[in-house]
Amino acid sequence: xxxxxxxxxxxxxxxxxxxxxxxxxxxxxxxxxxxxxxxxxxxxxxxxxxxxxxxxxxxxxxxxxxxxxxxxxxxxxxxxxxxxxxxxxxxxxxxxxxxxxxxxxxxxxxxxxxxxxxxxxxxxxxxxxxxxxxxxxxxxxxxxxxxxxxxxxxxxxxxxxxxxxxxxxxxxxxxxxxxxxxxxxxxxxxxxxxxxxxxxxxxxxxxxxxxxxxxxxxxxxxxxxxxxxxxxxxxxxxxxxxxxxxxxxxxxxx
Numbered sequence: 001x002x003x004x005x006x007x008x009x010x011x012x013x014x015x016x017x018x019x020x021x022x023x024x025x026x027x028x029x030x031x032x033x034x035x036x037x038x039x040x041x042x043x044x045x046x047x048x049x050x051x052x053x054x055x056x057x058x059x060x061x062x063x064x065x066x067x068x069x070x071x072x073x074x075x076x077x078x079x080x081x082x083x084x085x086x087x088x089x090x091x092x093x094x095x096x097x098x099x100x101x102x103x104x105x106x107x108x109x110x111x112x113x114x115x116x117x118x119x120x121x122x123x124x125x126x127x128x129x130x131x132x133x134x135x136x137x138x139x140x141x142x143x144x145x146x147x148x149x150x151x152x153x154x155x156x157x158x159x160x161x162x163x164x165x166x167x168x169x170x171x172x173x174x175x176x177x178x179x180x181x182x183x184x185x186x187x188x189x190x191x192x193x194x195x196x197x198x199x200x201x202x203x204x205x206x207x208x209x210x211x212x213x214x215x216x217x218x219x220x221x222x223x224x225x226x227x228x229x230x231x232x233x234x235x236x237x238x239x240x241x242x243x244x245x246x247x248x249x250x251x252x253x254x
Contacts, residue, residue, distance in 0.1 A: 001109035009130040012110070014119045017135070020078065021116030022092050027075040030066045032086045035149035036156040039213050041084040043220035046074070047227065050157065050166060050187040059166070059187065061159045064227070067173060067183070067239065073230035087146055092138075093117055096143045106147065108140060114130055156210060165190055165200050165214070170226070176238040184247065189218050199211035 007015075026032075031051065034042050037197045041059065043049050046063040053060055063073040063086060074082040080089075093114040099105035110117060123135040132140070160166060167190035169182040194214065197205075205211040221244065 002095075003020065003113060004097055004109040005112045005197065006097065007094075007108045007110050007125065009132070011247055013130050015110070015127045016091070016118050016120070016122030017093065017125065018118045021114060021118065021122075022089060023078055023080060025092060026089050027072050028070045029072050030069055030090050031062045031064055031251055033060045033062050034086050034088070035146060036061065036213065037149045038084075038151040040088060040214050042086065043216040043223070045084045045223065045226075046220065047223045048217055048220040049184060051188070058154070059161065061153060061157070064186075067227060067231050073227060073234070076234075086174065087142065087149075092141050094143060096147055097142045107142065108136075108145075115170050154198050155207075156213065159204070159208070159210060160189070160214065163193075163197060163205075165197075166192055167193075170245045170247050172243045172245055173239055174241045176240045181193050181234060188221065189214055189242075191218065194236040210211045 017168045034048070039048060046065060048061060048063050051060040051062045052058070062139075065074055067073070074080065093111040093116040095109045095111070096106040097109040099107050116122075124133050125136045126213065127133050166187045168185075168187050171186060173181045173183060175181070224242050228242060232238050
């Protein structure tokens with residue numbers, strides 16, 4: 001987690017956000033967390049899985065950006081190359097953090113050591129009167145929206161977890177030279193379980209619009225082909241195929 005500093009007018013008036021710095025950070029992200037409201041757009045561009053957070057023990061919705069650690073295949077020549085940019089990158093390096101002064105209130109914080117923060121170039125956060133700029137206000141609106149989306153995401157994950165619809169899988173990456181490499185710790189929808197849920201569970205998924213999101217998660221797996229293509233265009237270690245295999249039964253969540 002980035003070291004965060006609460007943003008304060010008068011103290012941080014000179015700070016700017018560099019878009020090029022945001023892309024520098026994005027370039028190193030193999031996985032980017034998304035909210036439930038992003039599933040449809042993300043699934044049209046990336047494979048989307050659920051990962052269990054080591055710190056919280058909860059499942060996060062995540063878009064898989066690359067095959068290798070610290071390599072995002074959707075950054076090319078210093079530019080974002082996908083049709084959709086996850087909200088995390090659209091608001092980075094700004095965050096909402098709980099206020100020390102007021103319950104249920106939040107302040108904007110910055111990842112001050114980020115390459116996206118500068119005093120020389122970029123979008124101003126404050127104007128000459130130490131007032132938030134339109135840029136900062138627009139980012140604040142996005143952050144506040146994402147705070148609400150986080151609650152909705154947790155509700156979605158809790159529902160599919162309650163219905164035992166998660167299955168742990170390994171992505172097994174087969175290279176053209178005959179070697180293979182597993183990518184572990186990913187979870188997706190258990191289709192066998194989905195086909196056998198009760199009518200009451202099906203009605204709940206319909207009424208909450210979760211069924212469409214579940215199918216979007218499953219369809220997003222076809223975006224693995226795009227990862228193969230992008231990897232092979234940029235690497236000499238060509239991938240021949242990626243297989244999805246159910247993880248060892250002892251580690252499954254079924």
